Amino acid sequence: MSTLIRITILLLLALPAMAQRPIEFSAFEFPASGSIVIPVAEGDSLTGLAATLDTKTDGAISMATTEASFTGETNQTLTLFGVKPYSRIDLIGIGGDPLDRVAAENFGGKAASLNNGTSGTTTNILWASIDRDDDATAARVAFGYRLGDYRFDRYHEDRLDPSTLGSIRIFSDDAGAGNQFTSDLSHLAAAVYLARDLSSEPGNVIYPQSFVDRVREQFHGLKNVKIKVLDEDDLERLGMGAHLGVGSGSSRPPRLLVIEYLAGGDRPTLALAGKGITFDSGGISLKDNDGMWSMKADMTGAAVVSATVLAAARRGAAANIVALAALAENMPSGTAIRPGDVLNSMSGKTIEISSTDAEGRLVLSDAVYYAQSEYAPATLIDVATLTGSVSRAVGPDYAGVFSRQDDVAAQLLAAGASAGEQLWRLPLNDGHFEKIESEIADVVNGGVGGAGASIGAAFVGTFVAAEQPWAHLDIAGVDYADEALPTVPKGFSGWGVRLLDEYVRQQHE
Numbered sequence: 001m002s003t004l005i006r007i008t009i010l011l012l013l014a015l016p017a018m019a020q021r022p023i024e025f026s027a028f029e030f031p032a033s034g035s036i037v038i039p040v041a042e043g044d045s046l047t048g049l050a051a052t053l054d055t056k057t058d059g060a061i062s063m064a065t066t067e068a069s070f071t072g073e074t075n076q077t078l079t080l081f082g083v084k085p086y087s088r089i090d091l092i093g094i095g096g097d098p099l100d101r102v103a104a105e106n107f108g109g110k111a112a113s114l115n116n117g118t119s120g121t122t123t124n125i126l127w128a129s130i131d132r133d134d135d136a137t138a139a140r141v142a143f144g145y146r147l148g149d150y151r152f153d154r155y156h157e158d159r160l161d162p163s164t165l166g167s168i169r170i171f172s173d174d175a176g177a178g179n180q181f182t183s184d185l186s187h188l189a190a191a192v193y194l195a196r197d198l199s200s201e202p203g204n205v206i207y208p209q210s211f212v213d214r215v216r217e218q219f220h221g222l223k224n225v226k227i228k229v230l231d232e233d234d235l236e237r238l239g240m241g242a243h244l245g246v247g248s249g250s251s252r253p254p255r256l257l258v259i260e261y262l263a264g265g266d267r268p269t270l271a272l273a274g275k276g277i278t279f280d281s282g283g284i285s286l287k288d289n290d291g292m293w294s295m296k297a298d299m300t301g302a303a304v305v306s307a308t309v310l311a312a313a314r315r316g317a318a319a320n321i322v323a324l325a326a327l328a329e330n331m332p333s334g335t336a337i338r339p340g341d342v343l344n345s346m347s348g349k350t351i352e353i354s355s356t357d358a359e360g361r362l363v364l365s366d367a368v369y370y371a372q373s374e375y376a377p378a379t380l381i382d383v384a385t386l387t388g389s390v391s392r393a394v395g396p397d398y399a400g401v402f403s404r405q406d407d408v409a410a411q412l413l414a415a416g417a418s419a420g421e422q423l424w425r426l427p428l429n430d431g432h433f434e435k436i437e438s439e440i441a442d443v444v445n446g447g448v449g450g451a452g453a454s455i456g457a458a459f460v461g462t463f464v465a466a467e468q469p470w471a472h473l474d475i476a477g478v479d480y481a482d483e484a485l486p487t488v489p490k491g492f493s494g495w496g497v498r499l500l501d502e503y504v505r506q507q508h509e
């Protein structure tokens with residue numbers, strides 16, 4: 001690597017995250033002018049805020065909605081300019097049912113997608129006189145707005161500078177909304193941003209050691225946090241031959257990043273292990289070039305578990321959480337592992353390599369065993385972009401969850417429903433474990449036929465004690481949004497941070 005390229009990369013790593021547009025909260029009133037965003041309930045006629053706005057504009061709103069066939073259907077939008085006394089009016093449909101917190105977040109995210117603030121005008125969002133649950137607060141609208149306002153434009157010459165953009169003001173009757181957002185949900189949004197940023201960065205910028213550096217910097221100064229980094233010598237000393245094997249073909253050595261956040265007193269410990277393949281070429285079992293660029297994000301599981309702990313630490317959660325990011329770059333070279341090789345894992349089990357492109361389960365096999373050995377967690381959850389087959393099974397709307405324990409699976413399903421990141425439980429039985437038995441080693445890492453997502457889960461589960469409460473989340477179908485959603489712009493989604501954060505709140509605080 002030339003000196004110029006090395007210096008450029010170091011400068012990029014040192015760039016601070018750009019400040020986000022400020023979000024302010026005000027007691028409810030109808031702004032006299034400016035740019036406003038109004039929720040519109042579904043129905044044959046305007047009600048609530050929309051009806052009030054119609055009166056203020058001498059019937060212009062009802063005329064416009066009729067002409068545009070705007071009925072208030074969920075996520076339907078209509079933008080009007082220059083309807084006095086307002087410079088801009090954005091109408092967003094919220095449907096006809098009472099709104100839950102996810103619907104409030106989606107409303108905020110939709111508002112962000114309509115107006116990126118380049119005019120410099122303050123965006124006034126009205127959130128009152130709505131049929132909603134108690135937790136569908138203005139803080140949730142702000143959280144959704146922040147998520148929907150995300151962009152990754154670091155490498156654009158003409159990238160937007162948030163300091164030049166208009167601010168956001170939310171008018172509501174929620175007295176505690178400002179504090180809820182500032183002390184809690186803004187930290188969760190920042191954690192989602194971190195996961196999205198790490199997944200979006202190119203592989204020449206984020207690799208095992210730079211991932212460690214980027215994440216360590218985010219935890220600087222936070223209480224109750226201890227960070228450990230195991231390098232290749234440590235991995236060898238501990239017998240982590242599976243993890244070492246994956247990274248052996250790269251000039252950038254592997255790392256195991258361990259983040260301890262212990263602020264829960266005698267509460268049980270939650271361990272989160274994430275697949276952190278910072279670039280996956282497939283190794284000797286080389287992938288096709290088509291779509292290989294996206295393998296820069298094969299470390300999303302590691303990003304998600306690291307960001308989950310960051311959110312908890314920044315809001316001061318009373319919980320004990322350990323995140324393990326199993327980091328390696330999977331490259332082909334003269335030192336890379338080959339199909340047919342046998343690796344020794346930390347557990348003592350041997351692994352036959354049938355495909356070097358089934359590498360995520362290898363790094364996780366050592367990570368989950370280390371987590372059990374070092375922390376004896378009450379629950380162990382691993383997160384990985386593990387298989388293409390999971391997306392073929394459940395599509396882009398769900399991640400797959402696998403577990404031996406019904407209660408653990410049920411808890412995660414409930415957390416996902418609350419957070420708006422849905423899971424679908426997929427089968428894991430003795431037959432899946434039998435499929436990975438090897439003739440020359442204890443287990444084989446791939447190439448064993450159908451039910452790929454379940455077989456991948458079984459491989460990881462082989463290294464988890466039968467009595468250990470455990471779940472495997474395969475997020476390969478949801479880590480990238482091909483089309484924008486209200487709170488997820490097109491691109492890498494950071495999927496799983498909101499789910500795991502909610503799981504921490506429900507089960508470990």
